Amino acid sequence: xxxxxxxxADSLGRQIRFIMEAGRLTAVLRQNTxxxxxxxxxxxxxxxxxxxMALVLGPLAPPGTDICRVMxxxxxHDLVEIDAGDLFLYAPEADQRRQDAAEQTAAERLFGLLPAxxxxxxxxxxxxxxxxETAEARFARAMDRLQPxxxxxxxxxxxxxxxxxxxxxxxxxxxxxxxxSPALGSYARGLVEDAVRQGFLTGNLPAGPRPxxxx
Amino acid sequence: xxxxxxxxADSLGRQIRFIMEAGRLTAVLRQNTxxxxxxxxxxxxxxxxxxxMALVLGPLAPPGTDICRVMxxxxxHDLVEIDAGDLFLYAPEADQRRQDAAEQTAAERLFGLLPAxxxxxxxxxxxxxxxxETAEARFARAMDRLQPxxxxxxxxxxxxxxxxxxxxxxxxxxxxxxxxSPALGSYARGLVEDAVRQGFLTGNLPAGPRPxxxx
Numbered sequence: 136x137x138x139x140x141x142x143x144a145d146s147l148g149r150q151i152r153f154i155m156e157a158g159r160l161t162a163v164l165r166q167n168t169x170x171x172x173x174x175x176x177x178x179x180x181x182x183x184x185x186x187x188m189a190l191v192l193g194p195l196a197p198p199g200t201d202i203c204r205v206m207x208x209x210x211x212h213d214l215v216e217i218d219a220g221d222l223f224l225y226a227p228e229a230d231q232r233r234q235d236a237a238e239q240t241a242a243e244r245l246f247g248l249l250p251a252x253x254x255x256x257x258x259x260x261x262x263x264x265x266x267x268e269t270a271e272a273r274f275a276r277a278m279d280r281l282q283p284x285x286x287x288x289x290x291x292x293x294x295x296x297x298x299x300x301x302x303x304x305x306x307x308x309x310x311x312x313x314x315x316s317p318a319l320g321s322y323a324r325g326l327v328e329d330a331v332r333q334g335f336l337t338g339n340l341p342a343g344p345r346p347x348x349x350x
Numbered sequence: 351x352x353x354x355x356x357x358x359a360d361s362l363g364r365q366i367r368f369i370m371e372a373g374r375l376t377a378v379l380r381q382n383t384x385x386x387x388x389x390x391x392x393x394x395x396x397x398x399x400x401x402x403m404a405l406v407l408g409p410l411a412p413p414g415t416d417i418c419r420v421m422x423x424x425x426x427h428d429l430v431e432i433d434a435g436d437l438f439l440y441a442p443e444a445d446q447r448r449q450d451a452a453e454q455t456a457a458e459r460l461f462g463l464l465p466a467x468x469x470x471x472x473x474x475x476x477x478x479x480x481x482x483e484t485a486e487a488r489f490a491r492a493m494d495r496l497q498p499x500x501x502x503x504x505x506x507x508x509x510x511x512x513x514x515x516x517x518x519x520x521x522x523x524x525x526x527x528x529x530x531s532p533a534l535g536s537y538a539r540g541l542v543e544d545a546v547r548q549g550f551l552t553g554n555l556p557a558g559p560r561p562x563x564x565x
Contacts, residue, residue, distance in 0.1 A: 147410070147533065147537060150406050150407060151500065151537075153406060154399075154402070154403055154406060154407075154500065155385060155500060155504060157399070157402055158384065158385025158386075158399060158501070159385050159386065160398075161384040161385060161386075161391070161395050162384070162385075162386060162388070169373065169376040169377070170370060170373025170374050170376060170377075171373075171374065171376075171377060173377070176376070177395070179394075179395045179398045179399065180376045180392070180394045180395055180398070182398050183375075183394045183395065183397050183398035183401070183425065184369075184372070184373060184394065186398070186401060186421075186425055187369070187372055187425045187426070188369055190422055190425055190426070191365050191368060191369060191464070191468070191472075192365060192369075194468075195362070202418075203417075203418035203421070206401075206418070206421055206422070206425070207405055207421070210398065210401055210402045210405055210421070211402070211405070249406070253406070253409075257406075285366065285369065285370060286373070289370060318362065322362060322366075
């Protein structure tokens with residue numbers, strides 16, 4: 136990044152076309168509502184919120200995690216929804232598989248708008264996010280999973296209530312958070328326990344002491 | 351960034367409170383519409399879009415520009431609007447001065463939600479953006495100014511039409527773009543010229559050859 140290249144009108148034209156196409160992410164609605172609960176959140180707002188979360192919560196990532204790459208992944212990760220739409224986090228597995236295929240096709244088209252060299256680096260970032268093998272991808276995924284839990288908890292149930300989601304389903308997502316940041320996994324688990332105690336999330340919590348890592 | 355610190359429940363509590371408060375940026379409406387023109391854009395969507403622009407257009411920044419810091423500034427730069435509201439880009443100067451004062455008060459309250467060490471680093475990023483002295487701040491400002499020009503040009507006038515904005519007013523903003531990236535300044539100037547030619551932006555363009563840098 137940086138490093139003023141010679142001006143290439145064709146290359147810039149492609150970048151601008153990609154940017155304008157990306158703007159359509161504002162029309163992709165998610166299940167949960169925005170802070171305050173007045174309307175459904177869209178994927179552009181969600182992407183901004185979790186990139187900001189990565190910036191603020193960066194100190195809780197494992198040592199050496201490159202937060203810049205985390206933010207870059209989060210800014211890009213939902214673009215494929217422009218063609219594929221947003222799938223509810225708790226959708227059945229057959230739907231998830233169909234969604235994965237649709238997102239691959241979308242990545243082909245959308246990232247293919249970029250100049251060739253940039254297409255490959257952006258696709259690599261997106262693939263890294265999907266594969267969840269690096270510390271950066273796992274921390275990025277943790278942001279993506281933590282944000283709706285924060286919103287649903289603050290809303291006194293939110294989509295947990297409207298979709299009849301249970302505590303063990305949410306705890307399945309908490310494991311992905313703990314995988315990116317043990318401290319944030321513990322925090323998220325605490326929110327789930329609190330929601331069950333307060334009665335706006337149904338289900339029993341596993342007995343026994345709460346693990347220190349939340350994993 | 352990175353560098354797993356000991357878990358500090360108070361510190362994490364403050365970070366989460368800040369993140370939840372930040373979510374209110376989704377309720378701050380801007381004058382221009384989203385891509386497609388169906389409704390007004392909000393400042394959270396705008397922040398996402400320009401952070402993504404910084405990622406994609408980073409190669410057009412001056413050599414050595416730290417695009418990570420640019421993205422961080424752009425994710426944060428509008429948070430003060432949660433208290434101060436969004437001021438139209440072409441508002442009179444007296445309004446701009448009142449806005450600056452309101453934004454300082456907002457920064458005090460909002461960034462003050464963060465743990466002390468983080469408050470100072472986040473405030474420093476925001477101040478750097480406002481002061482426009484570093485290459486990063488100037489490139490960030492260029493993204494902030496270029497995005498509405500892209501949207502208005504694509505919409506065949508947009509807020510230029512609804513607010514009777516003229517070509518020389520827009521060219522004043524183009525100078526700020528050229529200051530962050532000469533190549534993007536030239537590109538933006540080309541959009542303004544095209545808009546005048548097509549008749550959806552009023553005003554005469556300065557005579558003479560178009561400067562190579564757009565400055």
